[in-house]
Amino acid sequence: MTRTWSRAANALPRPPLAAAVRQALLLLALSAVLAAGRWALVGERLPLKADAAAYELELAAPLIEVAQARRSYDEGVHLFIDTREAGPGVEDTVPGAFVIRPGSFDDDMRALLDIVVPEDQFILFGDGSLALANNVAARLIQRGYPNVELLKGGLGAWRAAGGPLSARQEAGTS
Amino acid sequence: MMRWLSLICRLVVGGVFIWASLDKLAHPGEFAKAIHHYRLVPYALLHPVALLLPAVEFVAGAALVVGWWRRGAAILCGVMLLVFIVAIATALVRGLDISCGCFNTDGGHGVGLDLLWRDLLLLLACLPPLLAARGGPGVDRDR
Numbered sequence: 001m002t003r004t005w006s007r008a009a010n011a012l013p014r015p016p017l018a019a020a021v022r023q024a025l026l027l028l029a030l031s032a033v034l035a036a037g038r039w040a041l042v043g044e045r046l047p048l049k050a051d052a053a054a055y056e057l058e059l060a061a062p063l064i065e066v067a068q069a070r071r072s073y074d075e076g077v078h079l080f081i082d083t084r085e086a087g088p089g090v091e092d093t094v095p096g097a098f099v100i101r102p103g104s105f106d107d108d109m110r111a112l113l114d115i116v117v118p119e120d121q122f123i124l125f126g127d128g129s130l131a132l133a134n135n136v137a138a139r140l141i142q143r144g145y146p147n148v149e150l151l152k153g154g155l156g157a158w159r160a161a162g163g164p165l166s167a168r169q170e171a172g173t174s
Numbered sequence: 175m176m177r178w179l180s181l182i183c184r185l186v187v188g189g190v191f192i193w194a195s196l197d198k199l200a201h202p203g204e205f206a207k208a209i210h211h212y213r214l215v216p217y218a219l220l221h222p223v224a225l226l227l228p229a230v231e232f233v234a235g236a237a238l239v240v241g242w243w244r245r246g247a248a249i250l251c252g253v254m255l256l257v258f259i260v261a262i263a264t265a266l267v268r269g270l271d272i273s274c275g276c277f278n279t280d281g282g283h284g285v286g287l288d289l290l291w292r293d294l295l296l297l298l299a300c301l302p303p304l305l306a307a308r309g310g311p312g313v314d315r316d317r
Contacts, residue, residue, distance in 0.1 A: 034232070038229065039225050
């Protein structure tokens with residue numbers, strides 16, 4: 001009985017649009033497989049969840065991962081800049097980091113004029129939200145210091161990765 | 175006559191979609207930024223869309239060019255073009271000064287009325303492969 005009904009259903013002419021929609025859905029499924037394979041196996045692996053802060057800020061400088069930043073720290077090539085404003089929980093920082101804060105940018109820069117030169121390479125970090133570091137990065141670039149990178153995840157990521165820390169002083173280096 | 179018109183439309187639309195997909199497949203991060211500039215896709219879907227859309231463009235374009243499941247491929251291309259038309263139109267209405275992200279994720283053509291006309295023409299070119307009884311030379315049996 002079931003076989004007879006199935007044979008009769010197959011004998012009916014299939015609506016062309018329904019067949020086309022079925023083809024479209026199968027092509028869509030094939031595309032999803034291709035996209036998943038490309039994501040898993042080839043080149044740049046985009047995180048599936050977008051970091052809203054990175055998109056909202058329209059970052060003034062490229063991001064640097066904490067592992068790369070630690071290598072740069074060990075090589076001593078980059079100057080580290082702490083952009084966090086003073087406050088509760090801001091007691092430690094990257095050893096040797098200079099302090100340049102958005103709220104006192106001009107004063108902090110004046111204190112460093114004899115120390116930093118435009119050719120220096122900077123890694124800026126904040127509390128992890130990127131807002132402070134991005135603000136300082138944009139102003140540093142505007143002042144003629146183009147070699148600027150932003151530490152992804154800020155000091156929290158640095159701490160989580162086991163990076164060295166020292167007590168922060170509110171002016172000059174730590 | 176319809177058969178050859180269908181073939182020409184298949185090659186044009188399919189070729190455009192394949193070409194458009196290549197740079198996006200190579201640089202999904204840059205394409206995600208281009209999508210974000212339209213301010214239409216929520217963050218939760220931004221990267222999945224940036225990964226899936228170029229793959230759909232490539233598969234649908236290739237299917238049209240080789241004549242494999244041309245009707246389904248024409249529907250997919252048509253739906254994508256409708257989405258692009260709506261996105262460009264809303265960007266124009268909102269006065270967004272952004273690059274379209276159509277073929278080149280590194281800058282590229284800014285959104286404008288010319289892009290709307292281009293996508294409308296491509297949308298019309300999806301109709302012959304969808305509606306023609308015979309789709310021209312290809313791997314489908316109903317060519």
